[in-house]
Every structure is written in structure tokens, then in C-alpha cells.
Amino acid sequence: MDRFVQRSQPRPASSSRAPLAAGTTNSSKRPKQDSHGPSAKRARLEEVKDSEESGGDDDDTLSRTLSNDQDEGTSISGSHEDEIFSAPRIQGLANDTPEESENEVDGVPVETTRKTAFESSLPAVATDREAIRQYEAMRASQSSQDVADDTASRLDKRQWVPGKSSIYVDAFNLALDTVLEDESHLFDGKEKCVFERWRALGYEAQYLYVRLFLRKAASWHRIDRLGYHSDISDVNLAIATLLESHKFPKTPSEPSSEGQILEDLQDWSLGDSFSFFDDSESHIKSLEEAVTLLSLDELKMLAKAAKVQGKNKAGLIQAICRTSSRQSSLMSLGLRRSSTQGSTDSRDFNSGSETPEKQEPNRNLHFLNKIIAITGPLIRLSEPILKLFERVHLVFYRSTEWTEKSLTTIILAKMARRNFPEYIVCRSSNIFASRRDLLEFELSMRREFEVDKVLEFNGPPGEVGFLKVVDIFEGISARWRDLLREEQHREDHVYEFGEGGYLRRFNAAHAYTRIAHKAAHVLGRLHRYKEEHELLTELLEQRLFHPARRGSWYQRKALLEERYMWEVDPDPISPNPEVQKKHWQRIALITCETALEDRNCHLIYHYDIQKRLLKLEKRMKVPRRLQHDFAHVKLREPEEHTMEGIQLVSDEADIKGKAGRGPSTKTVWLDDLGEPDEDGKPPQVSVEEMCLSHYRHEGWKGYHSEGGILRTLFAYLFFDILFVYVPNVFQTAYQTCPLDLHTDAFYPTRASQILHRLVEIENGGAEKILRGVHEREQEKRTCVVGLNWDYDINDLLELVACFEGGALAAVCKVMAEDYRARGGGVPDLVLWRTKQCDPDTSDNSNSRKGEVMFSEVKSANDRLSDTQRLWIHVLSGAGVRVALCNAVAREVRTLR
Numbered sequence: 001m002d003r004f005v006q007r008s009q010p011r012p013a014s015s016s017r018a019p020l021a022a023g024t025t026n027s028s029k030r031p032k033q034d035s036h037g038p039s040a041k042r043a044r045l046e047e048v049k050d051s052e053e054s055g056g057d058d059d060d061t062l063s064r065t066l067s068n069d070q071d072e073g074t075s076i077s078g079s080h081e082d083e084i085f086s087a088p089r090i091q092g093l094a095n096d097t098p099e100e101s102e103n104e105v106d107g108v109p110v111e112t113t114r115k116t117a118f119e120s121s122l123p124a125v126a127t128d129r130e131a132i133r134q135y136e137a138m139r140a141s142q143s144s145q146d147v148a149d150d151t152a153s154r155l156d157k158r159q160w161v162p163g164k165s166s167i168y169v170d171a172f173n174l175a176l177d178t179v180l181e182d183e184s185h186l187f188d189g190k191e192k193c194v195f196e197r198w199r200a201l202g203y204e205a206q207y208l209y210v211r212l213f214l215r216k217a218a219s220w221h222r223i224d225r226l227g228y229h230s231d232i233s234d235v236n237l238a239i240a241t242l243l244e245s246h247k248f249p250k251t252p253s254e255p256s257s258e259g260q261i262l263e264d265l266q267d268w269s270l271g272d273s274f275s276f277f278d279d280s281e282s283h284i285k286s287l288e289e290a291v292t293l294l295s296l297d298e299l300k301m302l303a304k305a306a307k308v309q310g311k312n313k314a315g316l317i318q319a320i321c322r323t324s325s326r327q328s329s330l331m332s333l334g335l336r337r338s339s340t341q342g343s344t345d346s347r348d349f350n351s352g353s354e355t356p357e358k359q360e361p362n363r364n365l366h367f368l369n370k371i372i373a374i375t376g377p378l379i380r381l382s383e384p385i386l387k388l389f390e391r392v393h394l395v396f397y398r399s400t401e402w403t404e405k406s407l408t409t410i411i412l413a414k415m416a417r418r419n420f421p422e423y424i425v426c427r428s429s430n431i432f433a434s435r436r437d438l439l440e441f442e443l444s445m446r447r448e449f450e451v452d453k454v455l456e457f458n459g460p461p462g463e464v465g466f467l468k469v470v471d472i473f474e475g476i477s478a479r480w481r482d483l484l485r486e487e488q489h490r491e492d493h494v495y496e497f498g499e500g501g502y503l504r505r506f507n508a509a510h511a512y513t514r515i516a517h518k519a520a521h522v523l524g525r526l527h528r529y530k531e532e533h534e535l536l537t538e539l540l541e542q543r544l545f546h547p548a549r550r551g552s553w554y555q556r557k558a559l560l561e562e563r564y565m566w567e568v569d570p571d572p573i574s575p576n577p578e579v580q581k582k583h584w585q586r587i588a589l590i591t592c593e594t595a596l597e598d599r600n601c602h603l604i605y606h607y608d609i610q611k612r613l614l615k616l617e618k619r620m621k622v623p624r625r626l627q628h629d630f631a632h633v634k635l636r637e638p639e640e641h642t643m644e645g646i647q648l649v650s651d652e653a654d655i656k657g658k659a660g661r662g663p664s665t666k667t668v669w670l671d672d673l674g675e676p677d678e679d680g681k682p683p684q685v686s687v688e689e690m691c692l693s694h695y696r697h698e699g700w701k702g703y704h705s706e707g708g709i710l711r712t713l714f715a716y717l718f719f720d721i722l723f724v725y726v727p728n729v730f731q732t733a734y735q736t737c738p739l740d741l742h743t744d745a746f747y748p749t750r751a752s753q754i755l756h757r758l759v760e761i762e763n764g765g766a767e768k769i770l771r772g773v774h775e776r777e778q779e780k781r782t783c784v785v786g787l788n789w790d791y792d793i794n795d796l797l798e799l800v801a802c803f804e805g806g807a808l809a810a811v812c813k814v815m816a817e818d819y820r821a822r823g824g825g826v827p828d829l830v831l832w833r834t835k836q837c838d839p840d841t842s843d844n845s846n847s848r849k850g851e852v853m854f855s856e857v858k859s860a861n862d863r864l865s866d867t868q869r870l871w872i873h874v875l876s877g878a879g880v881r882v883a884l885c886n887a888v889a890r891e892v893r894t895l896r
Contacts, residue, residue, distance in 0.1 A: 116397045116398075116399040116406060117397075117398060117399055117739045117740075117742065117743075118397055118398070118399070118406075118731075118732070118739065119406060119409065120737075120741075120742050120785075120820075121735040121736060121737050121738065121739050121741070121785070122409070122732070122734055122735055122736060123418050123420075123734065123736055123783045125409060125412050126412070127405050127408050127409050127412055131408075131412055132167050132408060132412070135167055135411065135412055166203075166207050166210075166231065167408055167411050167412075168207065168210045168211060168214070168407060168408070169203065169206050169207050169210050170411055171407040171408060171411050172206075172210045172213070172407060173206075174411070175392060175393060175396040175397075175407075176195065176198070176389075176392055176396075178396060178427070179392050179395050179396050180192075180195065182427060182429040183395055183429050183431075183432070185434070185435065186395060186432055186434075186435050186438050187435070188435065189251060190248050190270045191270070191388055193248055193249065194270070194274060194385060194388060197246055198276075201241060201242075201276075202238075202241065204231075204232045204233065204234070204237070204238045205238045205241040205242050205276075207228070207231055207232060207238075208226075208228060208232060208235070208238045208239070208242065209242055209276055209277075209381070211228060212381055213381060213386070213389065214407070218380060218381060218383050218386060219380060220280065220284075220293055220378040220379070220380045221378060221379055221380060222375055222376055222377075222378055223235070223236075223239060223376060223377045223378065223379060224376050239277065239379060242275065242276040242277040242379075243275055243276075243277045243278075243279055243379070244275060245273050245274070245275045246273060246274055246275065247272060247273045248270070248272060248273060248274070261436065262435065262436060262439060265436070265439035265440055265442075265443050266439050266442065266443070267446075268383065268384050268387055269384065270384050270385075270388070271384070274382065274384065274385060275382055275385075276381070276382055276385055277379045277380065277381065277382060278379065278380050278381075278382050278383075279377065279378070279379055280372060280375075280377055280378035280379070281372075281377070283380075284368070284372070284378070285368075287320075287321055287368060287371075290368050290371045290372070291317050291320055291321065291371060292317060293371065293375055293378065294371060294374060294375065296312075296316075298374050298375075299316040299317065299320070300316065301374075302316075302320060302370060302371070302374070303316050303319060303320060305370070308320055308322075391438070391442070394438075394442070395431070395432065395438070398431060398506065398739070418734070418783045419780040419781065419782050419783065420733065420734055420735065420736070420782065420783055421719070421722075421723045421736075421777075421782055421783075421784060422723070423723040423725070423730050423735075424725045424730060425730050425731065425732065425733050426727070426728070426730065426731065427731040427732075428503075428727065428728040428731065430503070430728075431503060431506050431728065432506060437506075437507075437508075440508040441506055441507070441508050441511075443508070444476070444508035444509075444510075444511035444512055445511050447472060447475075447476055447511065447512070447515060448511040448512075448514060448515055450472055451469050451472055451473075451515050451518050451519075454468050454469055455469065455518060455522075463526070466522045466525055466526055467526075469518060469519055469522045470519060470522055470523065470526075472515065472519075473515055473516060473518075473519035476512050476515060477516075479508075479512070480509060480512035480513070480515075480516060483507065483508055483509035483512065484509055484542050484544070484545075487500075487504060487507060487509055487544050487545075488542070488544065491544060497725075497726070497727060498726055498727075498749040498750070499726070499727035499728060500544070501726070501740060501745035501746075501748060501749035502726070502727070502728045502729050502739065502740045502743070502745050502749070503728060504544055504545060504745065505740075505743060505745065507545075509544075509545055510545050510546075513539070513542070513545035513546050514546065516535060516538070516539060517539065517546065517549060517553075519535065520532050520535045520536055520539065520553075520556070523535065524556070524560075529560055529564040529565065529568045530565070530568040530569050532556075532560065533557065533560045533561070533565060533569070536553050536556060536557045536560070537557065539553050540553050540554065540557065543600070546744060547600040547744050547747075547748055548600070548602060548744035548747075548817065548818055549744075550595075550598060550600045550601050550602075551595065551601040551602050551604065551605030551606075551609070552605065554591060554592070554594070554595035554598070554601055554605070554609060555595075555605060555608060555609060555612075557591050558588045558591040558592050558595070558609070558612055559588075559612075561584045561585070561587045561588035561591060562584065562585055562588040562612070562616065565584045565587075566580035566581045566583065566584045567580075571583045571584075582620065585616055585619065585620055586620070588612070588616055589613060589616045589617065589620070592609050592610075592612055592613040592616065593613065595609050596609060596610070596613070599748075599751060600747075600748060602814075602817045602818060603810065603813055603814050603817065603874065604814065604817075604818075604870055604873075604874065606877075607873055607877060610628070610630045613628055614627070614628065614630070637876075638856075638872055638876065638882040638883055638884045639881065639882065639883040639884070640883070640884055640886065641855065641883045641884065641885040641886065642885075642886050642888055643690065643691045643694045643885055643886070643887050643888065644888050644889075644890040645669045645670065645671075645672070645687075645690045645694075645887065645888075645889065645890065646669060646670040646672060646682075646889070646890065646891045646892075646893060647667055647668070647669050647670075647889035647891070647892050647893070648667075648668040648669065648670065648684060648892075648893050648894070648895045649668075649892060649893070649894060649895065650894070650895050666686070667686070667687050667859050667887075668684050668685075668686070668895070669684070669685055669686070669687055669689075669690040669887070669889075670682040670683075670684060670685075670690075670893075671683050671684075671685045671689060671690055671693050673693040673694065673696075673697050674693050686704075687857055687859050687887045688704045688828045688829060688857045689704060690887065691828075691829065691855065691857045691885050691887060692704055692829055695829065695831055695855065699833050700831040700832065700833050700853070701795070701798075701831065701832055701833060702829050702830055702831035702832065703791075703829070703830055704828055704829055705829075705830055706824075706826050706827075706828055707822075707823050707824065707825075707826035708786075708788060709791065709796075709799070709830050710811060710815065710826055710830075711785075711786030711787070711788075711815075711823065712786060712787050712788050712791055712796070713770075713796065713799075713800065713808075713812075714786060714812055714815045714816075714819075715784045715785060715786045715787035716769065716770045716773050716774070716787065716796070717757065717761060717766060717769050717770060717812060718754070718757060718812070718816065719773045719777070719784065721750055721753045721754060721757060722737055722738060722741070722784070722785070723738070724750065724753060726738060726740070726749055726750070736783045736784055736785040737784070737785035741785065741819050741820075742819060742820040743820075744818070746816070746819065747816050747817050747818075754813075754816050757769075757812075758809045758812060758813055759809075761805055761808050761809040761812060762805040762806050762808075762809040763805060764805050766800045766803070766805070766808055767797055767800050767801060770793075770796060770797060770800060771793075771797065774793050778793070798832065798834065798850075799830070799832050799852065801834070801849065801850070802832040802833070802834060802849065802850035802851060802852045803852050803880075804878075804879055804880075806878065806879070807852075807875075807878040807879050807880045810874065810877070810878035811874065811875070811878060811880075814874050821867075822867075822871075824867050825865060825866075825867025825868045825869075825870060825871045826854070826871050827854035827855055827856040827868070827871060827872070827875075827882065828855065828856055828857045829854065829855040829856075829857065829885070830852070830854055831852070831853045831854070831855060832850055832851065832852045832853070833850050833851060834849075834850035835849055835850045835851075851881065852880055852881065853880070853881040853882070853883060854871075854875055854880060854881070854882050854883070855882075855883040855884075855885045856868060856872070856882070856883070856884055856885065857885045857887060858884060858885065858886055858887065859886075859887045860887075860889075864884075
């Protein structure tokens with residue numbers, strides 16, 4: 001069977017990518033911002049938010065920003081590693097920053113989530129409705145050429161037959177078939193019985209289920225508003241089929257300890273029977289649930305009949321429920337209104353034929369009947385079956401997040417005519433070794449989600465929230481430690497060729513370690529520094545989970561040792577406070593040295609750790625000859641440049657009020673140094689393009705590329721390392737990168753190859769590597785993540801030649817350590833200029849050498865983000881010139 005998984009690649013680049021050489025004229029067709037990179041807003045959203053203390057002085061800001069950690073690879077906090085678990089499709093699983101936009105499926109809003117690992121590894125393909133229509137038309141054409149095949153045969157072959165198949169059903173069944181072919185051991189007998197019943201459903205019933213499956217989970221749907229009449233000939237028959245109850249075959253089973261453990265690991269059960277849909281008549285018994293199904297206008301109509309009022313929808317719902325409760329209570333006391341004395345209910349009550357207890361639910365039933373009369377019959381996906389199919393998708397995507405786009409792209413991606421790198425493909429069947437591992441993984445993510453709800457989704461948590469997080473951690477801490485020992489044993493005796501790196505992301509200990517990280521933060525906020533220090537020590541002692549966080553753990557641990565531990569955990573040898581302080585300062589110094597020697601302590605943390613180390617040595621009066629010297633990596637302040645130009649605004653009001661604009665407002669400028677438009681006037685450009693023209697006028701070449709050109713260089717220089725064989729990370733033949741590139745498993749799994757390549761680059765081998773990859777792959781325009789073939793090879797070679805080898809290696813190391821998180825924040829402009837060879841000098845070894853400069857363009861009211869500051873530190877620490885270019889309007893004109 002074909003195994004296609006959703007992919008996605010950076011958006012196609014603009015066709016015009018030539019850099020602007022010194023002395024050339026400007027053009028309105030000059031390359032714009034590189035389309036490979038995320039927008040500034042997206043980049044800020046996907047940056048690491050574990051902000052460390054600035055200068056080593058504020059412990060409350062060290063490792064303290066609890067954003068939506070995609071941990072070490074995509075979220076955006078810490079190091080973004082949990083990108084593949086960022087916005088869960090499975091209800092209650094860890095949610096790490098969903099996207100801000102919404103899509104609609106048949107008019108119903110559906111939350112859009114960040115891409116799955118598969119999507120991030122695959123090339124971009126069109127997935128809109130037009131692309132789906134083209135696919136279906138193509139499949140219809142294919143099927144019409146072979147009229148001898150019967151319908152069942154075509155369906156088995158996943159061929160498009162009008163009215164008998166759909167891209168949605170094809171994709172859904174493809175996921176199910178793939179999982180059951182390779183990983184059926186993860187599902188028990190009852191679950192396999194559900195799958196068999198699913199296969200027996202007709203096409204139209206499957207189509208209706210899948211379309212509702214893609215909507216908001218477990219919500220009620222009005223039958224008269226379902227639609228799909230163009231795809232389903234008999235909606236009522238499809239609904240009746242899905243509402244049909246099926247009993248599980250009775251199989252004798254003896255109770256076992258393992259069976260009890262598995263039951264405890266999940267909070268739902270299939271029971272003795274199942275149906276794919278629930279109906280409102282059998283399942284809506286609560287007025288509180290039913291009244292929420294009404295629209296605002298319908299609520300107003302019901303409230304008017306019940307003679308209640310409310311200011312908004314919530315107020316109306318509350319008033320209706322309160323009225324029903326109040327009237328039920330009065331009736332239970334034997335009270336009634338005189339106008340109802342002749343009613344049947346009153347006579348029955350007076351005659352004792354119905355007890356007060358029975359009348360109370362009757363009052364609710366009265367409102368329920370009114371509501372159902374308004375809405376008509378409703379259906380929803382049966383929750384146990386929904387969760388079962390969500391589990392199938394978790395196993396298929398290796399992710400808890402997926403959308404309609406994820407499903408359709410599975411099919412559409414294989415139609416894209418692209419060339420891909422050569423690598424060994426294998427869809428691993430050992431991601432979850434057993435059913436217990438899968439259930440425990442789900443449970444761990446639910447616990448992680450509970451922590452995130454407290455710390456991130458419901459406002460300031462306060463002391464009560466902090467204590468709840470501590471309780472959650474204490475509840476899983478014993479199991480966490482057991483899992484750490486088990487995983488270390490596998491790493492030492494089972495795994496080969498680095499296969500454990502990616503597999504560990506699907507171990508419950510991965511989520512539990514993140515909970516431990518959050519718990520350490522909470523202990524610090526509660527001033528329980530001794531417990532926090534012990535937990536940080538424990539986190540650092542394990543080296544298998546969240547390695548990209550190690551830098552922040554070292555930073556916080558060293559701060560605690562320098563500041564607080566002498567009070568909360570004094571050395572029993574001496575009661576003298578000064579002796580205690582020096583004792584813990586020595587320990588803090590050792591912590592800093594250990595951090596700098598730890599290869600998993602990322603480069604971005606080195607500057608702050610070095611700064612603390614030097615401060616400790618000075619405070620402890622370490623002899624100068626024994627002190628560390630970090631002068632070779634001393635940060636340089638960015639240069640300040642000012643570019644004056646003519647700014648265009650929409651009207652006179654903008655001229656008067658432009659000073660009050662918010663940050664990051666896009667502005668329009670005239671490029672008066674460039675080539676005029678066809679009408680002879682200077683072209684209108686962005687502020688970055690205006691500044692680029694000024695630099696070009698000063699002799700620089702350059703691009704407005706943000707992170708695009710660095711990602712292109714990284715793809716060239718690490719091409720073979722990206723596609724070296726690592727188990728489990730190439731599960732389709734259509735990937736542009738390994739599945740673990742956007743995680744914290746990428747760097748440690750390939751540390752040997754990466755470090756060897758960095759030495760090559762530092763020794764001046766970058767041009768040779770780049771030229772070799774270009775000669776081999778350019779003609780095919782091979783799809784590689786981040787690689788934009790529109791950049792001229794001569795410009796790239798010239799740029800690489802202008803880089804100092806050590807500086808380029810440092811930049812590449814930062815990219816390799818945390819590819820996803822470091823994609824944003826790169827300065828807007830990359831500039832270079834070569835040095836002229838001196839004919840009087842016999843040594844021409846450096847004749848092509850020049851200089852490189854990055855420039856971050858800032859207009860009025862614009863401020864640097866955290867990731868931009870980080871990149872300025874990285875570049876300046878590597879000896880690269882960095883400029884802050886302030887765009888100043890010497891004149892403001894009105895757009896006409």
C-alpha cells in the first residue's frame with residue numbers, strides 16, 4: 001500500500017531573486033522579502049519564549065516565560081520542540097499555541113493548528129477546493145477509462161468514481177489502512193470490531209461521518225442543516241445507518257493486572273455496544289445542555305415565551321435555566337398558580353397520582369421539548385468512536401494535531417510532480433512498542449494539558465494554580481523517574497544508530513519531563529528554592545529528554561546557587577554566612593563551567609553563562625591567571641545607521657497622527673535612488689527596500705531576505721546530513737527534510753556529522769560544499785527544506801567567501817541546534833561587499849575576501865523582538881557586523 005503522509009514546504013519563492021549590485025539602479029521589480037521565511041508576526045509567535053535573566057541579575061526573569069512550549073523544536077517556548085503536539089486535535093491533549101486564523105468546513109468554523117511534523121517535512125501543494133475539484137476530475141477521468149472494473153474494485157483501488165468516493169473518505173481510509181497494516185497490535189478486539197463495521201458501511205455513510213469528523217469535535221448538528229445533498233443521495237438513510245447500534249461479540253476474558261492497568265490509562269470505554277452517531281432523543285437529557293444549542297434569536301423567542309430577560313446569550317441561558325429550576329422548586333412544595341388549577345398536571349398532583357419529585361423533571365422536559373421543537377432532531381459523533389479514530393490519526397501522523405487540510409494533502413501531495421532527495425524510506429512500526437505505551441503516551445499528554453491550562457490558558461494562575469501544578473507533578477513524578485530509567489536502559493542496550501532520538505518524543509517521559517520543567521518554574525515562583533534546585537539537578541542528570549532546554553536549566557541552577565542556596569540549604573560545616581555564600585558560589589562556578597562544556601547547552605545560552613562565570617570569578621577573587629577569558633566572543637554593540645527617505649501616507653490625517661501609530665506598522669516609501677517606473681517616477685517600495693537602495697548606493701550587494709538566505713545556505717551546506725539515514729525520520733518518499741529537523745532530536749542524533757561539517761566550514765570548505773551540491777541538484781531543482789533555487793549561485797558563493805569561516809560555522813550551529821525556533825528574528829537585510837585585490841601584493845590568498853553585514857531595519861515606533869535580539873547577539877558574537885538601520889522620513893507625502 002502507498003503510504004503518503006501530509007507534507008508541507010516553504011512557500012514558492014519569487015522568481016526575481018538577483019541581488020542588487022553596487023552601482024546598479026533600482027527597480028520596482030526588485031526582490032521582495034523572501035517568501036521562505038515566516039512573517040514577522042509568525043516568527044515572533046514561533047520563537048523561544050523561555051526568557052533567561054538579562055545580565056544574570058533578575059532571577060524572576062530567568063527561564064520564566066511560560067509560553068506555549070513546543071519545546072525544542074517548534075513552540076515556542078523553551079526551544080520549541082513539541083511542535084508536533086502543539087495544537088491538539090484530540091480533546092484534552094497538550095495544546096501549545098494554536099494558529100490565530102480559522103478555516104470553515106461547510107460553513108462551520110474549524111480551528112487551524114500548526115503543521116504536523118509530516119506537513120513540515122513535505123513540499124507545498126495546493127489544498128484549496130479548486131485543487132480538490134481538479135483531483136476528483138482527474139480520478140473520474142482515470143476511472144472512466146476502465147469501465148470493466150466494478151465499483152467495489154475501484155473503491156478498493158482508491159480510484160475516484162463520481163458519487164462513490166471522495167478525497168476525504170480516501171484519505172481517512174488510507175490513514176486507517178496504513179495504521180492497521182503496520183500497527184494493528186496497538187488496538188484491542190473491540191476496537192478492531194469497530195474498524196470492521198466501518199469497512200462495512202456504505203460510501204455515503206462514510207462520507208457523512210468523515211465530513212462531521214472534520215468539524216468541531218463532539219458537537220451537536222441539526223439534521224436539517226447538514227447539507228451534503230450534492231454528495232449524498234439520501235442523507236436520512238446515511239444518518240440511520242450511523243445511528244444503528246452494534247453489539248460487541250461476547251468473548252470470555254479473565255481479569256488480569258495488565259488489563260486493569262490499561263483500563264486505568266484511558267478515561268473512556270466502548271462498553272458493550274456502539275454506534276457511530278448519537279441522537280438527541282436518547283442523549284440530551286439536561287436543559288443546560290439543550291439550551292446552549294439555540295441561536296441568539298431562538299433564545300430570545302424562548303425567553304419571551306417563558307417571560308424572562310437577559311442582556312446577552314449567556315444571560316438568556318442563565319435566566320431560562322433559573323426559571324425552570326425555580327418553578328420546579330415551587331411545584332415540589334405543592335404551590336401552583338391559580339390559572340393552572342384546572343390543568344391536568346394540577347389535578348394529577350392534587351390526586352397524588354404524581355409525586356413532586358416527578359414533577360420537577362417534567363418541568364425541565366417541558367423546556368426540552370420546546371427546544372427540540374425549535375432545533376429539530378440532532379446528531380453528533382459518538383464520543384468513544386470519535387476518540388478511537390483520533391487515536392488512529394495520532395498513530396498515523398505521529399501527532400495529535402491534524403485538520404481537513406492534513407487529510408486532503410495526503411492525497412494531493414502524491415500528485416505533485418517534484419524531485420526529492422535520495423534517502424532510505426521506512427515507515428517504522430515501533431513508534432509505540434505496545435498498546436500500553438500508546439495509552440500512557442496519551443495520558444501523559446492529558447496531564448501536560450492540565451498544567452498548560454493552569455499556567456497559560458486561564459489568566460494569572462496565582463498561588464492556588466501553582467499548587468495545583470505541583471500536585472500534578474507529584475502525582476506523576478514516580479512514574480517519570482521509572483520511565484527515565486527504562487529509557488536510559490534502552491539507550492544503552494537496545495537502540496542503535498541514534499534511533500532513540502526521534503522515538504523518545506513518543507515516550508510518556510517526554511511530556512512528563514516538560515511537566516517537570518514547568519514544575520521547577522512554579523517552585524521558584526513559590527520561593528521553594530531548595531526543591532527547585534533539586535528538581536533542576538534531576539533534570540540535568542538525565543540527558544535523553546528535552547536536551548535543548550539544558551542551557552536554561554544550567555542558567556537557573558547557577559543563579560539559585562549564587563543567590564539563595566546558602567540560606568535554604570546551608571553547609572553544616574560552618575554557620576558563618578560568608579563561608580556559606582562562598583561555598584555555594586564555588587558550586588555555581590562549577591555549574592557554569594559544566595554548562596559551557598555540555599555540547600547540548602546551545603550556543604544562545606553561552607553569553608549569559610560566560611557573563612555569570614566571570615562575575616563569580618571576580619567576586620571570589622580567583623587569580624587572574626586562572627580566570628576564564630572570553631574576549632574572543634565578546635559581543636559588539638550593533639552599529640547605528642540612519643537612512644532618510646520620502647514616506648507616503650494615505651491621507652493628511654495620517655500625516656498628523658503617524659506618531660501615534662502602533663509598532664510594526666507597514667510603511668510605504670519612495671525609492672528615489674533607484675530606477676524610475678515606466679511613468680518616470682520613483683517606485684513605491686517597503687522601508688526595507690528603501691534602505692537596501694541606500695546600502696547599494698554605498699557599495700554593498702544584498703537581499704531583503706530575513707531568514708531565507710540563511711536557510712538556503714544551511715540547506716546547501718548540510719544537504720547530505722539532512723538526508724543521512726536515521727531510523728524513523730523518513731516515512732514517505734516525498735519529504736524535504738527529516739521528521740525530526742524541527743525538534744530537539746535533530747542535533748544530538750547527528751552530533752558527530754554536524755560537528756565535522758562545522759569544522760570543514762570553519763576551515764574554509766563552505767564554497768566547495770555549496771558548489772558540489774548545486775552542480776548535483778540544481779538541474780532537478782530538488783525539493784529541500786529552506787532551499788530557494790532562485791538565489792543566484794554566484795551570489796551565494798560570493799557571500800560565503802565574504803564570511804569568516806568561524807562566523808559562518810557559528811551561524812550554522814545555531815540553525816542546527818534549533819532549526820525551527822531560529823528561523824525567525826534574522827535581521828531584514830543581508831549585505832556583503834568584496835575587497836579589491838591589491839596588484840602590488842604577491843599574496844592573493846585573501847583576494848576574494850570581503851565583509852558581511854546584517855541590518856535590521858526599524859521605522860518609527862518599531863522595537864526589537866526577543867528573537868531579533870538573540871540573532872544580533874549570535875551574529876555579533878561570531879564577529880559579524882550588525883547594524884540597526886533607523887528609517888527616518890525627511891519628507892512625508894500623501895498617496896494619490
